[in-house]
Amino acid sequence: MQLALFIIFGLLAVAGAINFLLQRHPINSALSLIVVMMSLAVLYWSLGAEFLAAAQVIVYSGAVMVLFVFVVMLLNAGEEERTHGSRAAYFAGIPGATAIFCLLSFVFLTNGKAFGSTDLINHLTHTTNNIAEISQVLFRDLLLPFEVTSVLILVAILGAVVLARKEQ
Amino acid sequence: MTVPISYYLVLAAVLFSIGVASFLIKRNIITIFMSIELMLNAVNLTFVAFAHMWHQITGQIFVFFVMVVAAAEAAVGLAIIIAIFRTRRTLNVDQVNLLKN
Amino acid sequence: MSPNVLALLPEIILTITGVLVMVAEPVLPAGQSRKPLGVLAILGTLAAGFASWYQLGFGTIHAYFNTIQVDSFSVFFHLLIAAIVLVTLLSSLDYFEGHASHAGEYFALTLFGATGMMLMTCSVELLMVFVGLEISSISTYILAGFRKGQASATESSIKYFLLGSFATAFFLYGIALAFGSTGSTRIDVISQNLASTATPTLALLSLALIIIGIGFKVSAAPFHVWTPDVYQGAPAPVVGLMSTAPKAAAFAVLLRILFSGFPSYEPRWASLIWIIAALSMTVGNLGALLQRDVKRMLAYSSIAHAGYLLVAYTAFPADGIASACFYTAAYAAMNVGAFTVITQIGGYRENVRTIEDYSGLALKRPVLAAVLGFFLLSLIGIPFTGGFFGKFYVFSAALHAGHVWLAVIGLLNSGIACFYYLRLLASLYSRRPAIEDNLFDGITVTLPAALALTITAAATLLLGIAPNQVLSLAQRSAAATAPGSANSTTNASR
């Protein structure tokens, strides 16, 4: 069951990401990214982080990406044209990314034993709830980061206002 | 049937690398910004997988913070993008090149 | 006072002042001068600085379930950041006068950014580091694009933003892998668990990714590509701020992570830092040679200085921290000073750009030229300036640690650096060709700016002739962070 979930949604995520890379219109790229995020939400859920899965859908797909789509629509951004810069980027980008991928997956796979496997029986069949656990940690051990986030959001609001406001 | 954690990690690595590649290859500023989001998502998957492995909720909470930060960054980043579109009427990074020698 | 409040006192003061400034901004009528808000921000910064000084008397404070640790190390950086922000605020008090209509937001963002940087330096929980890093980064992204009518400013902002976020992703990936390898995101727990980790390669990878992430933030080569463009386009006082304060915070974080989090991996990360340091010095200095734009030249120079600073990291354990702290302070004083002069000369429109534009400044404005010249000499590393002792400590630490070749590369680079600094200096004192002779006519050095110049010049001079005071503070802070003392339990078990 979990393997099936992983294979289906993992492949979906990879397909979405590759489509994201290949599409040339920002809207299409954004939609592929949404597919990736939704499949990741399912994977989170399959890893026992169901609250996180919901947050992923609500925050990422439902708010952040909507903003992206909104801006693409607002600016009416068209397809990207190929310039000489993009060709140079291909020479740097593809090998670089491949190198990162090879390095990372080599480390992950060689250490595969140490990581072990998922144990999901109680998560999928049961309706256990990790929200209480999350709030315990979030509002006690990590209270300060939580509170400081408000400064972060304040900065972001202030910045969005500063930058997007029209100059009189 | 269980899945080795390393599969999740490799999946995250795939997504991260695709994110890096598109960050370098894409020419549209909005798409470049989206590739950063893809990278952050990959990192989030890594966090969740490790949180599951260690039975530590901290990993999940880290993801929450990443989401919050991503949302804040999106607000600011898109505001910058709108500002740049107002002054330059383009979103292609190769044409945003006033700053050179 | 509860330890929680005490530990966060400077940050709390800064945040409250920032909120006050932010709220006051829209209340003030549109045409009115925003100077009072700037003064309020300056007072807040001063108060935060004093609060940090006050914390020094309490030894090491752990607060908020051990997410932050206030010790002499963090106080050192708090004071440094407060001083940088103070000078920046002073020099930009008149910068926006009559140009941008919402200068209050500039002051508020600077204060919030400072909050983030201070939090970075005192947190021992990577989550907290991350949040602080983001606060400081996001506010500097916005500050870089504050003159948004100028196309170059928004361009600088977007480049800074995109590459900064890119680096953040790497930094985060590093944290994720560290978490995977050790099961924690607390720096002390990481260092404890590293000994028993089943996945040492993962830890090493995480360290590499973290160094990449921070390398971007401190603009060390080869992660420096954004620096010249961003510095050239951003407003001069903001460049003064972001070339020093966030970098200082990022260096502090790197120190904490490397020295208290991963001390057992020292040989491996030291060689990585070795390469980055050598590359940064070389790339920065060679790049600076080719520049005509002064801000761009100083951008390359800041890359080079990041390289010098990283040299100190290779001197593990104690020498390195002290010399790194000292160098950060010296670099901050002279660089902020240089940018303050540039702010005064260029004004809001920044129409004095290239080295040629500066020619003849000494004739029209002898004092300004002299001060700028002094900062340039310090950047070269001439004796009796802060730059000299900074370089001296760094290179001697590297020699002590046995990195002879690195010291040699550094010294060679200092030689190269002379050329471009002296080129600007020569330009200052040369006769001006008779074109556009009114270029310097609009310059008025206001009282706050003069104060800022005095502070930076005095600091640079003081660090050059009487370094002991700062050095002892740096050594105290080193003692707080060195692998032995940061975590006494670990120490005991070894």
Next chain:
Amino acid sequence: MSHLTDFQIFLILSILKIAVVLVITLTAVAYTVLLERKLLGRMQNRWGPSRVGPFGLLQPLADGIKLFLKEDLMPMASERPLFILAPIIALSCALISVAVVPFGAVTRIAGVDMFDISDINIGLLVILGITSIGVYGIALSGWSSNNKFALLGSLRATSQVISYELALGLSLVGVVLRAGSLRLRDIVDSQAGHGLFSWNLIGGGQIIAFFIYLMAAYAETNRAPFDLPEAESELVAGYHTEYSSMKFAMFFMAEYANMITVACVATLLFLGGASSPFGNLLPTPTSPIIAAILPIFWFVLKVFSFLCLYIWVRATVPRFRYDQLMSFGWKFLLPVAILNIIATSLVLALRG
């Protein structure tokens, strides 16, 4: 059924449930349209549909056939794939959220709860999440039509939906705090004690939250007085200006399906779900069939009254202006919702 494994039984029953609920929802959508037209007609001194079948009861069928047989126009300069995808997203998102709604009392057959397609422990968040995905249908339809009115409509809709989602989500926090769970069954159970008086709306002190929810939900579903995205007097038909035939029908159905979802959520969260308003005053029915059907009756009754309220509001009030809508959402609903959370949590903390 003994030769089937548990999993197979679960699968068969689940598919059966999904099919039945889907058919019922779609029928309900069709008849909500009729209900609206009839009710609106009566409120406006006219008859409403009365020609097709007795009392116009076959009108939805006629409408469906008409829409189905109409020519499906495709604008030339549209983004074809997205133009087709948009109504599909809109309708499927509208229908999926019904999946987590428990519409009856717990009634198990072969270990499977019959009156609830899936009982997820974060059911409420699932509904919120799916609602937030529904924006894409609107956003993409406006953009892909390559029509200025459609684009304006979808920009309006997008910003409106994201803005009001905040107030909507926050208005529900009080209820969640009281129930201590995000599971819809738990939330319903927390109101089951004394009928009417333990509903969140009345006994739970969440009446402010209810009204915030009401207004935010009207805005979320783009209904009057928040129907700016399709304000025909300003934007012709807003985001679905270019749509015709079945694709238009899908948007139309999505709107009404969303109304039903919103009504279901209101019923579950504020009106005690499928429980009886009379609490224990009514004798417990002895027959198991009645015991199973009675809660469904209550549930449907509550949803029905909520829908009538929807229609009544539409007949009564004019439309907001865009800036007024935004300031209403951000400057009024949001602070009030936050205050409500603070008050609720204070009360809970002091009591607990």
Next chain:
Amino acid sequence: MAPIAAPDQINPGIEDVLADAERHHHGSDPIADQTMVINMGPQHPSTHGVLRLVLEIDGETVVSMAPDIGYLHTGIEKTCEAKFYQQVVPLTDRIDYLSPMTNNTAYALAVEKLLDLEIPEKAQWLRVLFNELMRLNSHLVWLGTHAMDIGALTVFLYCFREREQLLRIFEAVSGQRMMTSYIRIGGVSMEPPLGLFDDIRAFLLDFPSKIDEYESLLQNNPIWINRLKDVGHISREDAIALGVTGPVLRAAGVDFDLRRDMPYSSYEKFQFKVPVSTDSDVWARYILRMEEMRESVKICLQALDGMPEGRIVADAPKIILPDREQMKTQMESLIHHFKIVTEGFAVPAGEATSSVEAAHGMMNYYVVSDGTSKPYRVHMRNADYANLQALETMCKGRLLADVVAVIGSLDIVLGAIDR
């Protein structure tokens, strides 16, 4: 009256709006936002017929706009020149099709001036009565469509409920619901049927309660108030300079009503108030028209109460068609009938104007006669045309939704604009 200021610029045309947009797109001003040109109409639900507006909008804010008219052009003015004088009357019905009898009155007054006809008092009172009923009719359609534009659907149907009663009255008196042609040169076309006055009285007595009903739906509704208040402002000077008349002008603080200031058809014998406001926004226009409806009801009741006895047409056998009875019994009448129908009646050469306070504002008819039986020129000046010119002043810098509200508050009829 204040000195009339010249408008500082002529209102832009479509070309100007398009050029503006072009300039904003590729202009030297880098900060200017991207604007969008949209076409509202001629097939748009809220442009009251076939008005076409070209709007340049920045987001939702109107940067510049221009109305484009002519989609309902029927050439009525030219057609009039080919008709006998009495045949022009049905044509005037179709100008402002919401108040045909007012059009008839204005035309009749102008021609009567040329002919120097004495109109019997009863005819004059009937004209007043039906003119005011027409005002009610027009205002009801205005209220309904205005409310519908702003999203209050129900009001529309309520208004049409009362309008239906009015249309029945018109049908009873003229045989037609809309194109009544009731008011003719020299009087009115026929005696009102028995019992009609009672019906009208019953309607009028009931009507104020209906106005209360509309107000209960709208007046206290915060959304309605917010949508209307401080929207579509125009200064008193601009309003005068642009030639705005009617309720829109009175809402701008100019106390000007032809019924009182230049009475015609014995309006001077009636007691009524002229509501005036100085707010000059859509809300003021709404309040003012509601007041006007109440005043109209009073005028109608006075007309019913004091309706004099007597003839309903002037005593001018060469101009007025004889009634059927006379025609069948008297040779002379038959000859007159034959001559009027086949060759019309000659009108002394000269020119005349008439001014009438219609529901939308001042309505002028200008008739030139060359001494033949067909007019040399008939020109209609309707308030709608001039009022529409004020649209740009009222909407510039406002939101798109305000344009809709302002159009509703101007109460235009495209038939009266595209003659």
